[in-house]
Amino acid sequence: MSWLVTGGAGYIGAHVVRALSSAGIDPVVVDDLSSGHAEFVPPGIPFIEGSILDRDLLTDTMRAHGVTGVIHVAGFKYAGVSVQRPLHTYEQNVEGTRVVLQAMTDADATRIVFSSSAAVYGTPDVPLVTEDLPKRPASPYGESKLIGEWLIRDQATATAGTDAALRHTSLRYFNVVGSADPAVYDTSPHNLFPIVFEKLLAGQTPQINGDDYDTPDGTNVRDYVHVGDIAAAHVVAAQRLQAGEPVEAAYNLGSQNGLSVREIMDAMARVTGIGFTPRIGPRRPGDPDRIVATGDLAARDLDWRNRYTVDEMVRTGWDARRAAG
Template identity: 45%
Template sequence: MTVLVTGGAGYIGSHMVLALKDAGRSVVVLDDLSCGFAWLVPDDVPFVQGDIGDQGLVRDLIRRHNITAILHFAGSIVVPDSVRDPLFYYRNNTVQSRALIEAAVAEGIKHFIFSSTAAVYGEPERTPITEDMPHQPISPYGTSKLMTEWMLRDAAIAHSDFNYVALRYFNVAGADPQLRSGQSFPRATHLIKIASQAATGERSHIEVYGTDYPTADGTCIRDYIHVSDLAQAHLCALNYLEAGGKSTAANCGYGYGYSVLEIIDAVKRVSGVDFPVRTAPRRAGDPAILVAGNERVRNQFGFVPRRADLDLIVGDALAWERQLIDKRNDEPEERIAV
């Protein structure tokens, strides 16, 4: 039984590939490399550069590699960009996912794990956020993901042998503890990535977007989950479906949050570098507080976090950032797609 990972050359997808390999699973990667890097895919994992919306390609991969499950990470994730260019997000996230789901159903795929987001909740009235709370996204990004969840729900109703889990991420951070993968996109918008770049001298400063939110220090609060723990949550979800579990959605977070200023302080503390911090206006589409209620992913899937410590998350992110700097003058050879 082989698993197809879309977006497997990206940040979260590459960690999923590692988790599958570490669990002894057979895996194939499909990625268009718009944000990913072929060198993040292990040499012994088949890698195909291509588009998830290319149904002929996807169906051929499913048949050729005897794919039995799809873990879908491919997509665009920058909230402010989605506000500026919503139609791109609806095409790249929603329309492309529809094509992928249709190909999966046509080829008899039984298990589908979808990379969704806490942005489907919009501005929640209370925290922690539970899965049954209203879905009222305030950005096209969140809406594009919610529309994909709806398509999966309806496909599962129409096709009784097709089951899915939509995992709603909160804020993903850190890097593989063995430094096999990490956040490598230079224009990433993840706070811990940006702060790590400031600490290592790749950025002159860091900007804090909004200091007038209704929180203790006026900055947004987010629930940060280590990327390796997130990959394990996906593996738990896949095991759940393979054991006969029913289609569902689940939050992925630790159940507590940190403000933007607390994260910056942690990066300064762990790195030992006091980099400049500037304030800027709020960004469109940023809720004040997003903290996960995670009982479902723990109790239903048996997920147990292993790296739920802020300094550990920051330390892994900094170690990866330093490794990227070391690699800069010694670029790895391009991985050739098959």
């Protein structure tokens, strides 16, 4: 039994690969290295460089390695940039998911864990986001993830009751941070942690975008979850699908409480030992005051819980970034 991890050379995917191996499941990686890094794939793990848009490549890979399920992490994940590049976003996230599903059909792989996003909810005006909240994505990225969920749902409906019945679940989450392996770190130029780390390493002062929001300290409150916890939840989801155990169509992997940007900045200074007072810049258009999701269903079914404090999130991410040189 093996599982294909699309995007397995990326920050999240590489952690999923390691978590699968630790659980005794053989991972296979396909990644086009558009944002991933070949060195993030552990030695001995089958790695095929290529695009998820290449149906023949995916089908041949699954057949060659006896793949029974897919953890579909690959995608274009930059919500802000997706507004300027909607066609690229839809190609990678919608067409890419369709091709993955078609290749799974060709290769008789019948289980999929989809790396979705809490961006499917848009900017809900509620204290805690639950799975049944109306879906109102506010970017092409969020729309593409929601359509990906629809594609998987519809394929499952079409194959229900057959030998090729598709079993699936989608995992929705916001801001993934930290590191569970010093060999893997977040290299995104759009995420808060790497932005702050690069500023500090360059001797520059990080910036907070707005401090007049309706929150206790005036800065945005967001859902920060550790990448090690995220990877573990993907593996448990795969195990439940493999065992034929019941799963929900979608789970939020939420922190329940959230952290403000200022709290993150304070932890950055505290953990790195680099004292700084962040500059205050203007608000970014469309940034809501607070977005935090529950994780109750995932706690029930996927052993989901937050195992890291904010200082540990920062420490693991900082150590991995510095280890990279």
